[in-house]
Amino acid sequence: MRDLPFPRHELPTPALIVDRLALERNIVAMAGFAAARGVALRPHAKTHKSAEIARRQIAAGAEGICCAKLSEAEALADEGIANIHLTSPVVTDEALARLAALNARIALSVVADHPDNAARLAGLPLTVFIDVDPGNRRTGVASVEAAVALAGAIGDAGLKLGGVQFYCGSQQHIASFAERREVIAGKTAYLRAVLAALAEAGHAVPVVTGGGTGSFAIDAELGVLTELQVGSYIFMDREYGDCEFGGLRFESALSVDATVVSANAEGLVTIDAGLKAFAADAGVPVVLAGVAGESRYAFMGDEHGAIFADALPGIAGRVTLMPPHCDPTVNLYDRYWVVEGDRVVDVWPVTARGCCY
Amino acid sequence: MRDLPFPRHELPTPALIVDRLALERNIVAMAGFAAARGVALRPHAKTHKSAEIARRQIAAGAEGICCAKLSEAEALADEGIANIHLTSPVVTDEALARLAALNARIALSVVADHPDNAARLAGLPLTVFIDVDPGNRRTGVASVEAAVALAGAIGDAGLKLGGVQFYCGSQQHIASFAERREVIAGKTAYLRAVLAALAEAGHAVPVVTGGGTGSFAIDAELGVLTELQVGSYIFMDREYGDCEFGGLRFESALSVDATVVSANAEGLVTIDAGLKAFAADAGVPVVLAGVAGESRYAFMGDEHGAIFADALPGIAGRVTLMPPHCDPTVNLYDRYWVVEGDRVVDVWPVTARGCCY
Numbered sequence: 001m002r003d004l005p006f007p008r009h010e011l012p013t014p015a016l017i018v019d020r021l022a023l024e025r026n027i028v029a030m031a032g033f034a035a036a037r038g039v040a041l042r043p044h045a046k047t048h049k050s051a052e053i054a055r056r057q058i059a060a061g062a063e064g065i066c067c068a069k070l071s072e073a074e075a076l077a078d079e080g081i082a083n084i085h086l087t088s089p090v091v092t093d094e095a096l097a098r099l100a101a102l103n104a105r106i107a108l109s110v111v112a113d114h115p116d117n118a119a120r121l122a123g124l125p126l127t128v129f130i131d132v133d134p135g136n137r138r139t140g141v142a143s144v145e146a147a148v149a150l151a152g153a154i155g156d157a158g159l160k161l162g163g164v165q166f167y168c169g170s171q172q173h174i175a176s177f178a179e180r181r182e183v184i185a186g187k188t189a190y191l192r193a194v195l196a197a198l199a200e201a202g203h204a205v206p207v208v209t210g211g212g213t214g215s216f217a218i219d220a221e222l223g224v225l226t227e228l229q230v231g232s233y234i235f236m237d238r239e240y241g242d243c244e245f246g247g248l249r250f251e252s253a254l255s256v257d258a259t260v261v262s263a264n265a266e267g268l269v270t271i272d273a274g275l276k277a278f279a280a281d282a283g284v285p286v287v288l289a290g291v292a293g294e295s296r297y298a299f300m301g302d303e304h305g306a307i308f309a310d311a312l313p314g315i316a317g318r319v320t321l322m323p324p325h326c327d328p329t330v331n332l333y334d335r336y337w338v339v340e341g342d343r344v345v346d347v348w349p350v351t352a353r354g355c356c357y
Numbered sequence: 358m359r360d361l362p363f364p365r366h367e368l369p370t371p372a373l374i375v376d377r378l379a380l381e382r383n384i385v386a387m388a389g390f391a392a393a394r395g396v397a398l399r400p401h402a403k404t405h406k407s408a409e410i411a412r413r414q415i416a417a418g419a420e421g422i423c424c425a426k427l428s429e430a431e432a433l434a435d436e437g438i439a440n441i442h443l444t445s446p447v448v449t450d451e452a453l454a455r456l457a458a459l460n461a462r463i464a465l466s467v468v469a470d471h472p473d474n475a476a477r478l479a480g481l482p483l484t485v486f487i488d489v490d491p492g493n494r495r496t497g498v499a500s501v502e503a504a505v506a507l508a509g510a511i512g513d514a515g516l517k518l519g520g521v522q523f524y525c526g527s528q529q530h531i532a533s534f535a536e537r538r539e540v541i542a543g544k545t546a547y548l549r550a551v552l553a554a555l556a557e558a559g560h561a562v563p564v565v566t567g568g569g570t571g572s573f574a575i576d577a578e579l580g581v582l583t584e585l586q587v588g589s590y591i592f593m594d595r596e597y598g599d600c601e602f603g604g605l606r607f608e609s610a611l612s613v614d615a616t617v618v619s620a621n622a623e624g625l626v627t628i629d630a631g632l633k634a635f636a637a638d639a640g641v642p643v644v645l646a647g648v649a650g651e652s653r654y655a656f657m658g659d660e661h662g663a664i665f666a667d668a669l670p671g672i673a674g675r676v677t678l679m680p681p682h683c684d685p686t687v688n689l690y691d692r693y694w695v696v697e698g699d700r701v702v703d704v705w706p707v708t709a710r711g712c713c714y
Contacts, residue, residue, distance in 0.1 A: 010451055012428065012714040046659060068660045069629070071369070088629070088660060089618045091673045094367055113619055114672060137622035138657045146621070169658055261446045262470055264503070265494035272426070272445070275685045276713040281637035281656065299638065300495045301526055302403060302684045303425045303445060303713065315471060316448045327659045328632045332688065334711045353711075354691045356633040356660065357369040 005343040009318055013259045014273035016333040017320070018348070020340050022253035023053070023234060030216075030233050031060040033248055037220040042066055042085060042209060044231030047327050049352035050336065051079030053234060058083075064107065066209075066229050070095055071355035077106045079351050085209065086110040087165065087229065089117055089131065089139060100124055109162045113140050115153035122157035129165045129209065130154070132194050134187040136170055144197045151203040163207030164198070166191045167229065172214030177244040184218045191224055217246055237326040239282045254326055255288055257337075258305070260317045269312045271319060274304045278321070279328030290319030297321060331356075362700040366675055370616045371630035373690040374677070375705070377697050379610035380410070380591060387573075387590050388417040390605055394577040399423055399442055399566060401588030404684050406709035407693065408436030410591060415440070421464065423566075423586050427452055428712035434463050436708050442566065443467040444522065444586065446474055446488065446496060457481055466519045470497050472510035479514035486522045486566065487511070489551050491544040493527055501554045508560040520564030521555070523548045524586065529571030534601040541575045548581055574603055594683040596639045611683055612645055614694075615662070617674045626669045628676060631661045635678070636685030647676030654678060688713075 008017075034041040043057045046068035054065045054076060064083025067073035073084045083106065090099045090110055102108055103126050111131035112118045121128060130150050133140030141147045147164070154161050168187050174180035191208070198205055209227040211219040216233070219225045232240055235254035258273035278285050280299060287295040293310030300306050307319060323329035334353055338346035365374075391398040400414045403425040411422045411433060421440025424430040430441045440463065447456045447467055459465055460483050468488035469475045478485060487507050490497030498504045504521070511518050525544050531537035548565070555562055566584040568576040573590070576582045589597055592611035615630035635642050637656060644652040650667030657663050664676060680686035691710055695703035 012451055012455075013449075014713055089672075091618050092370075092616055093673075094369055098369075113621060116672060133621065137625060137663070138627055138661055139619040140621065142621045259449055261448050262496040264470060264490065264497065264499045268494060270495055272714070275636060275638050275682075276688050279632060279637065280685075281632050304495055306494070315446075315473060316450075325632075328637075331633050332711065332713075354689065356371055356689075357629070 001347065004347070005345045008257065008339050008342045008344050011257060011337055011344060013257050013318070014277040015257045015337050016330065016335070017255045017257055018336045018338045019253045019255070020338050020345060022251040024056070026234050026250045026253055027056055027060045029248060029250065030230060031062065033216070033220070034228060035061060039220055039225065040227040042227050042229055043234065044068070044087070044229045045076060045352070046072065047231035047330065048234055049330060049350050049355070050348055051076055051081055051351045052348040054081045057234075063227065069356055070098055070102070071357045072352040073108070074098065074102055075352035075355050077102060081106075083107040085129070087167070089113055091117060091120070096120060111139070111165050112150065112154065115150055118150060118153040118157045118159060121159055124159065127160045127162035128154050129162045129207070131165045132191065134166060134168045134190065136168070138169060144194050147194045148197050148201045148203070151198055151201065161203060161205070163205045163209060164191075164195065166208065166210040166225070167212065168210070168215060169212070172212040173239060173243060174214070175243050177246040180214060181218050181246070184215050185222060188222045188224050195224070213240055213250070214243060217248060232326055235326045238286050238322050238324045241286070241322070252288070252322055254330070255320050255322055256285070256329070257318060257320050260313050260315055260319070261304070263312070263315050268306045268308045269317075270300060271305050271307055272303065273321065274299055275302045276332060278323050279325050279332065281328060282325035285321035285323055288320045288322050290317060358704065361704070362702045365614065365696050365699045365701050368614060368694055368701060370614050370675070371634040372614045372694050373687065373692070374612045374614055375693045375695045376610045376612070377695050377702060379608040381413070383591050383607045383610055384413055384417045386605060386607065387587060388419070390573070390577070391585060392418060396577055396582065397584040399584050399586055400591065401425070401444070401586045402433060402709070403429065404588035404687065405591055406687060406707050406712070407705055408433055408438055408708045409705040411438045414591075420584065426713055427455055427459070428714045429709040430465070431455065431459055432709035432712050434459060440464040442486070444524070446470055448474060448477070453477060468496070468522050469507065469511065472507055475507060475510040475514045475516060478516055481516065484517045484519035485511050486519045486564070488522045489548065491523060491525045491547065493525070495526060501551050504551045505554050505558045505560070508555055508558065518560060518562070520562045520566060521548070521552065523565065523567040523582070524569065525567070525572060526569070529569040530596060530600060531571070532600050534603040537571060538575050538603070541572050542579060545579045545581050552581070570597055570607070571600055574605060589683055592683045595643050595679050595681045598643070598679070609645070609679055611687070612677050612679055613642070613686070614675060614677050617670050617672055617676070618661070620669070620672050625663045625665045627657060628662050628664055629660065630678070631656055632659045633689060635680050636682050636689065638685060639682035642678035642681055645677045645679050647674065
C-alpha cells in the first residue's frame, strides 16, 4: 500500500469512496438528534460493515451497533466492537454454537420470533428481544398474542428479555414524508398494543428498538421506540435521496469513482463500473461529477456502464457516481478509500464484507 | 476450517455450492466440443474467478483463460495461471504500469479499441487484439476503417497484433435459438468484412476470439472465430436456463444453500439469503430443492428472501436455489463449498473476488 495522502485520480477504479468530513458530519448530526430527543442510538452496521465507522459511531454516543448476521457480528467483534444486537433470528445448531461463543466475549443480544427458537437458546446467559412483525411478513411474531406467548417462552427458557424489536422495513422508502408519517403512525399504534399486552402479562420491556433512516424523525416524535437502529444515514444513497425528509437531512458521503475505458460511440462513453461495482436492485447510479449537463448511467453488463451526457470525458477521464443502494454496494468492495476533496487520506477495510451467514 | 468431508446440512448459510461432478462434466463437454470442431478454447474467468477452476479448464485443453479486469488477472496469475487474455481496454497510467509488470511474468494479451490507447502501450513487448464492436456500443472500434487504422497504430507502436476480439454480449441471451442464430450470423457477416479489410491492408490476424455460452455452437458452425471465450457454461444459471440451446446443453453446477429463519406467515417462509446472497440484475433465483410443489422466491431486502410454495420447510429447514445470474452472484462470496451430493468434499477460494479494478 502506498503512502498517504495521495491524489484521488491515481486510485485504481472502480473505487469505493468515503467523504471523511461528510461522514463525520452525518455521525455528529444523528448523535445530536438522538441526544436531543432522549432516545438511544444503535446504528445498523449492515450498511457499512466497518469497524472504523462503528468505532466512530460509538465514540459519538451510540450504545453499540446492530448487525444483521452472526458472521457480521463475529467479524466486527474481532476488531474490538464489544456491544452488538443481532437483528435476525439465529436458528441452526451450527450458528447457535457460534452465538454462544460470541456471547461469552461481548455484550450481545439477539432477536427471536418463535417459542421453539427461544427454547433452543435455553441455557445461555443471553439477552433476547421479541421481534414483532409490523405486517411485512419477513421476520417477527405475527400477533399480540404471539408476542405475549414468546415473552413467556423467553422467561421459561431462563433467558433475559431485553425488549421488543419493531422494524418497518419496506415503509422506510415511502417517498412522501407525510404519507410515510401516516403509515408509520398506524404501525406504531399496533406496537403500542403489543407493549400494553406485554405489560399486562407482567413482562418488563426495558428497550423498544427499531426504526431506520426513513422513519427516525417520525419514530422520535411518536415516542414509542427507545432506541433507533438507523443505518443508511451514515452514507445516504440515490434511493434515500429520492425520499422527502421532514427536517434533518444527511449528506451523500459514499460514492464510486470510475474511469472511461472506451469512447467510440456517439453520445456515450463506457466506464469500468458495472454490475460488479453497483448493486442493481434499486435502479441505476447518479452521475455526481466528471460530466457536464444532463447525464444518466446505464448498466452495460458485469464489468461496464455507459454514461450519456451533453459533454463527456475522454478515455481515461474520471467520473464519480452515487450508488443506487448503499448496503449491497458496499458489500461488493474490500476497502473504502477515504478522501478529503481530491486527496486520499485513509484506507479502511470493509471489515465484514461478504459476512452474510 | 473443519476436516473434509462433512455433511452439507452443517454448512453456515447462505453458502455458495459447486456440484463437483456436474462442473467436471461441463468442463469435459465444452473441451470435447471445441476439439471436435477444431476451435481453440479460452474460457472467461470473469464467471468463476477461481484458480482451481481455471486450472481444470486448462488441464482439459484450454489455451489459457480470459479475464475482464487487470486485478482479476493479477489475482489468478498469483495462483499460477500463466496464460491470460484481458478482454477490456487498460487505459490509466496506474493500470498501464501494472499491465507492464504482469506482462513480464505471464503470457498476456490485451485488447485496444483506439489508436491513442495503442500509442500508450508502445514500448511494451505485448500482444494486442483489436476489439471490434458488433454494434453494442460497449467497447470496440466502431467501423471497418477504424479497425484497419488501429491495426496500423498497433504496428506503429511496435506492438504485436494478436488478432481480433468480437463479442456479441447482449445477443447471448436471445431466448429463441433460431433467432439468436440469425442475429449472430448477421453480426458475423460484419466481422468477415473487418477481417477481409485487415487482410487487404496486409495485417495478419492469427486469432479471432469471442463468443459466449449462448453463441458458441453458432460461432463454431459459422467458422469465423478461431477461439471461444465461453464463461457461464461452467455453472449455468437461471438466465441461460431460460434460453433454448441447439444441441449441446450444460448442467446446473452452481447453487446457493439457505436456511429458513422465520415461519410465522401463512404460505411463505423467510430464508437467510437476500440481496447480499444473489445479484439482483436478472430477476429472482429458482428454488431447486427443499420445498414441495410449485414454488417461487422473492427478495425481502438485503439479508432475507421469501419462499412461497405448497409445502414449506419449517424453521432451520434447508432450501437450495439456482442463482439468476452466475457471474455477479459468485462475486459476492469468498469461497465455493464443493459438494458431491450431500457431502462437502472441498473448499475453493473465489480467488479474484472483488477484483473489478
